[in-house]
Amino acid sequence: MSAQQSRGLTSRAVALAGIVASMITAGPLAAQTTVTMWTFLDPNKTSPREVALKEIIAGFEAANPSIRIKVEPQDFAQMPPKFFLGHRTGGNPDLVWIDAKNLGGLSQSGAGADLNALVTKAWSQADRDDFFVKAGWNAALKDGKLTAMPLFHGASVIYYRKDLLKAAGIDPASLTTWDALAAAAKKLTTDKDGDGRVDVWGFGMPLAAIKTESTPALIGMLDQDGGPFKGCKANYATPEGIKSLGFTADLITKDKVTPQEALVQNVDDITEQFTAGRYAMAITSNLRFSVIAKAAAFGGDNIGIIAWPSWSGKKPAPMPVSGWWIAAWQKSPRLAEAAKFIDYLASKDSIAKWMTVGGQVPIRKSLLDSPFLKQPANGWMTTMVDAWSTSSWMEPTECNTRTLQSALNEAVSRVVLDKVDPKAALQEAERKFADAQ
Template identity: 40%
Template sequence: MLRRKTARLVMGAAIAVTALWSTTAMAETVRMWTFLNPEGTAPREVALAQIVKDFEAANPDIDVVVEPQVWDQMTPKFLAAHGSGSAPDVIWVVTDFLGDAIQSGSLADLNELLVNNWPEEKKADFKDAYWDLTSVDGKQYGIFTSRNYISLVYRPDLLAEAGINPEDLKTWDDLRAAAEKLTVKDASGNVTRYGFSAAYSEQQADPHPMIPHILASGEPLFHPDGKANFASDAGVKGLEFYTQMIKDGLSPSQAATWTVDDLFEQFASDRIAMIQGSAVRISTLQSKLGKDKVSMSLWPGVEAGKHSPAVMAGWSVGIWSGSKSQEAAAKFVDFMLADPGDKLWTEVGGQIPGMKSTLTELKEFISQPGNEYLSVAATGAAEAGWLSPIEFSVGGYRQALNRATQQVLVEGKDIKAALTEAEEHFNRQNGR
């Protein structure tokens, strides 16, 4: 009897293992490249992990494999992988190289794979400047996520201590005056906290804070033919504004070689009161400092009452045109970026919603103390934002401007000459 029972148990276990093996073998794999690691602890990473888990639970026939990449190298690496036929099924394309990706033929048309199956109200829910940027000649090459608005990030508690109301920072002169009040020195005259800083390394470079100065003047950052327009009068004044703050001790000299990660580390360590910062990073900073100690405002203007345009960036999620799993990839993209993904990105990841309906449905969440930056960024994107063009490649413009800053600060180069050299370098790099 015992022998028969044992045999039945072994046979049952074998059947279960066979069934499990069969299910796993039949599952279709969707590879995705992103800069986020779903095993990480940052809010966006936690959100992505939850989205993947929920999707696989709802779609047991599809396995999503996330392959984290270095963010500023990922899109060029994808373009190379497209050429060799080894690209991932789903790719997050950075704004600067979106035009290159579309023109290379590496991205599939999401209208055919996904959007044409949506009801009209769902299409309207997504349509905005980001949507229009990825729509070319009747084809939809991506849907944006991790939408970014890059402007002034500050410590509300430190500004309050200094008697500064963030709403009073209406002009660039106001910003400098606030930086002066927020800069603290010890008894020996050493700075223990700087008023303002950005990061000027060529590695992991954010758009230079001089760009809002150029855009506010009415000048374009690029001419219609794609050539750089960095060395305009507004560009010279903008770069002078930030380099002079370093020379005057209101910003740290080390910022010349700081990456964005270095800048955020210093901000989180109470070493800087105001920084140029991105909306997508605020949730991570708040997890370290507390929700009441990190906030965001629009850039000041040349004149009071008119905010300077801020650089809007983000990641256009697309599907590789050479993928053998486009249908499964489209199903995952829909889940990740629409319902329920958009709400998870907002509530868990602390990101600007991609759908208008999410803004409405999560109105109470967004209005909670510490979450106001979401509405600030959304308002800025609608009223005072700028997206880099995709008609021509703009890859390398961030690095060119940061290199010019380093030349002024480290080599003592004339600002106009440094920006003219940056223009020439960018134009040459892009064959213009």
């Protein structure tokens, strides 16, 4: 074989290899890319938020035919730790939903990709400023990196039955102080059939140590200068803290508007009991509004939400900010596609879908003048927006705040059952917080 023949053969082989290689690579490019997402919602189910998610995914897939979103529903409590573990072992989805208590972990573990680089760098400043709950946006921002994008915000709030308050002659707008709340709860605690047993309790609080929400024991001390934390050190045993804990315990022991059984009731129990008509007012998450409204035997239109009372009544106590954020896994091989879906989820259209179909409070300012919010049935959303706009509070994401509500709930139990001095009970709670750091 001459040198010329050999060169010709080589060039043909190279060309053939090129064709084969291009065929191999062209295959996957032409095929769909599947982006996997962990969330606690299942788009195959029928709750309002699940229907909203299904519609959002359908809209995205129609606009991006080469990307398919595969949802793998997870238990909401186990999802974040499972994701952090997966970051080490390499078995994570491309996208994950993260709650407020795990935003710090997301940042510290390095599992979350920088969404500023992937998504928001293409946004205008006005678009970024459109997210009006600043505490929620900033919670995922560290050293200029945005590790998660808010989807919808939530908070522990006070629900009330409009019919019962009306019958008792109570204007919900008048419940601006803790004392007014206790007095209203007394009026609402009734024994309808006169058998000596309370049929409707005035005020329900989830005081179990697991599946918690914020209660007056915490909200009452948010008014104090500097809040309940100094860095990652709990500062509960203050005059405001003692007053707040005493007030919460008194609702059971002195005012008798909350049953003692609330000490072992978690947020699921309280929500069920409120839905069943056992409480006239109760604390649960605003994220559950659509579900409660759908299930309540007394009618979804009959439910309202009030802003948190305060000691002075001059302005509401700060509204906590929790809810759900979405993050992309740092090591995902499909980061570009995942980022595209996050961009779509954060769009005005998607947030509007969360509002109108999912029953969630909109987190974009540009949606606040939507006619949907003007409807009387959605008045509670306006209450939430106003409260967050006036004063909001977010747990410090750099600390382990998982013991915050549970330790305060145990402090309530210590005061009610063991007759422990509130200050000593709060000092115990401070130690529990310190141990968890």
